[in-house]
Amino acid sequence: MSLQEIRKGIRTMYAADPIRADWELFGRSSDPLTRRGFLSGFATMSAILGAEVVFGRFLPAGLIPAALAEETADFSIPGKHPGLVVLNDRPVNAETPAHLLDDTVTPADRLFVRNNGLPPAVIDPATWTLTIDGEAVEKSVSFSLAELKTRFKHHSYQLTLECGGNGRSEFDPPAHGNQWTTGAVGCPRWTGVRLADVLRAAGLKDNAVYIGYYGADTHISGNPDKVPISRGVPLAKAMEDESLIAWQINGEELPLMNGYPLRLVVGGWPASTSGKWLQRISVRDRIHDGPKMGGYSYRVPCKPVVPGADVEEDDMCIIESMPVKSLVTHPRSGVVHTLSDPLTVRGHAWAGDSAVDTLHVSIDFGQTWQAARLKKPVNRLAWQHFDARIKFPQTGYYEVWARATDNGGRTQPMVVPGWNPKGYLNNACHRIAVKVV
Numbered sequence: 001m002s003l004q005e006i007r008k009g010i011r012t013m014y015a016a017d018p019i020r021a022d023w024e025l026f027g028r029s030s031d032p033l034t035r036r037g038f039l040s041g042f043a044t045m046s047a048i049l050g051a052e053v054v055f056g057r058f059l060p061a062g063l064i065p066a067a068l069a070e071e072t073a074d075f076s077i078p079g080k081h082p083g084l085v086v087l088n089d090r091p092v093n094a095e096t097p098a099h100l101l102d103d104t105v106t107p108a109d110r111l112f113v114r115n116n117g118l119p120p121a122v123i124d125p126a127t128w129t130l131t132i133d134g135e136a137v138e139k140s141v142s143f144s145l146a147e148l149k150t151r152f153k154h155h156s157y158q159l160t161l162e163c164g165g166n167g168r169s170e171f172d173p174p175a176h177g178n179q180w181t182t183g184a185v186g187c188p189r190w191t192g193v194r195l196a197d198v199l200r201a202a203g204l205k206d207n208a209v210y211i212g213y214y215g216a217d218t219h220i221s222g223n224p225d226k227v228p229i230s231r232g233v234p235l236a237k238a239m240e241d242e243s244l245i246a247w248q249i250n251g252e253e254l255p256l257m258n259g260y261p262l263r264l265v266v267g268g269w270p271a272s273t274s275g276k277w278l279q280r281i282s283v284r285d286r287i288h289d290g291p292k293m294g295g296y297s298y299r300v301p302c303k304p305v306v307p308g309a310d311v312e313e314d315d316m317c318i319i320e321s322m323p324v325k326s327l328v329t330h331p332r333s334g335v336v337h338t339l340s341d342p343l344t345v346r347g348h349a350w351a352g353d354s355a356v357d358t359l360h361v362s363i364d365f366g367q368t369w370q371a372a373r374l375k376k377p378v379n380r381l382a383w384q385h386f387d388a389r390i391k392f393p394q395t396g397y398y399e400v401w402a403r404a405t406d407n408g409g410r411t412q413p414m415v416v417p418g419w420n421p422k423g424y425l426n427n428a429c430h431r432i433a434v435k436v437v
């Protein structure tokens with residue numbers, strides 16, 4: 001039986017409960033339905049390949065046969081575009097190739113997935129609650145989803161979500177973790193209530209300085225007492241108009257993998273601050289100290305270090321606003337273009353809490369730059385679209401480079417900046433290959 005057939009069977013079995021089906025297929029089970037679990041026996045392996053793995057006994061443990069490693073189509077994540085590249089199946093992590101991010105508003109099925117643990121097994125929106133508690137609230141309060149939706153005013157914003165580790169794959173010496181290239185970013189339109197309104201309803205004490213979220217996902221070890229991730233932001237960022245507790249993406253329910261039924265969305269900051277499957281927000285009288293707030297997680301050396309250096313934990317600082325960056329989303333890298341026509345290049349640029357001021361493109365490896373047309377953001381913390389028409393002087397191989405500059409005069413570097421132990425904040429210029437014939 002092929003992987004597809006088994007998947008189809010599970011879909012049929014849970015036809016009435018698609019979330020349960022997603023869970024069985026993807027969310028939690030290690031065996032036998034993820035690729036790695038699946039390939040643990042030669043018999044299954046041969047069955048999938050449709051041929052015997054003659055020297056199967058010599059295949060190193062954990063190595064996926066090339067024929068299977070190559071095809072990604074049957075390993076698409078339920079509810080996600082099949083073109084997403086799966087970087088890890090346990091926990092699920094998948095990024096979006098640049099050419100699939102061409103939409104001005106990122107469709108839900110194209111938004112990347114970054115899980116630190118296992119998504120919740122059972123989600124019942126009818127009984128889901130959000131609790132606000134902590135040392136620095138007047139009284140702890142809980143809201144059902146229905147109460148949250150009726151009690152507070154709804155707001156919609158397009159907000160850029162980028163994982164702090166986007167671009168990690170280019171660091172040298174390499175950094176451990178998911179080897180994100182350029183695709184751990186997206187900018188959908190989110191709908192929900194303002195975090196500030198909900199926090200005010202609970203009543204903030206004078207000693208409130210930070211918030212920390214808790215989600216319903218579980219630790220990869222299976223230990224129910226361990227929390228996979230619990231991060232947060234300083235109170236000032238939490239109280240911004242655009243900081244949302246959201247239940248919709250582009251007018252529809254959140255996909256399971258992106259935090260259904262409720263999540264935080266904190267635009268412009270590392271997406272690790274945007275807690276998914278949101279159940280609890282703690283208002284803290286200190287910098288939140290949940291898992292992945294300290295050590296080397298989502299922190300970079302406070303002062304620049306030599307690549308590969310051992311950095312003391314005490315010398316690491318929490319990442320706040322993300323740096324200026326851009327992505328060429330059209331054409332797809334590797335395009336063949338005719339010399340007689342100008343080439344239209346387009347993409348998006350963003351700059352954390354700041355806005356992008358200018359966008360330039362180069363076809364001569366940065367010797368000269370041409371200004372692109374750059375739009376204003378639809379709202380604060382949304383990415384901005386650019387396009388440029390490029391004329392090539394003669395046939396041959398070119399690279400189109402894009403470089404954004406924010407309104408504080410900070411610009412994207414052409415090489416990978418600021419080596420750090422976990423490979424965060426790579427905002428080097430994106431480049432695409434163009435063959436002109």
Ligand SMILES: Nc1nc2c(c(=O)[nH]1)N[C@H]1C(S)=C(S)[C@@H](COP(=O)(O)O)O[C@H]1N2
Pocket residue numbers: 111112113114115116117161162163164214215216217228229257258259270271272273274275276277
């Ligand atoms: N509860 C919970 N929230 C979470 C995470 C998680 O693993 N669990 N991952 C964080 C990280 S590191 C990122 S980059 C974003 C990714 O959001 P997405 O999967 O919707 O793209 O979610 C953040 N919120």
Ligand SMILES: [Mo]
Pocket residue numbers: 114162163164165271272
């Ligand atoms: Mo992340």
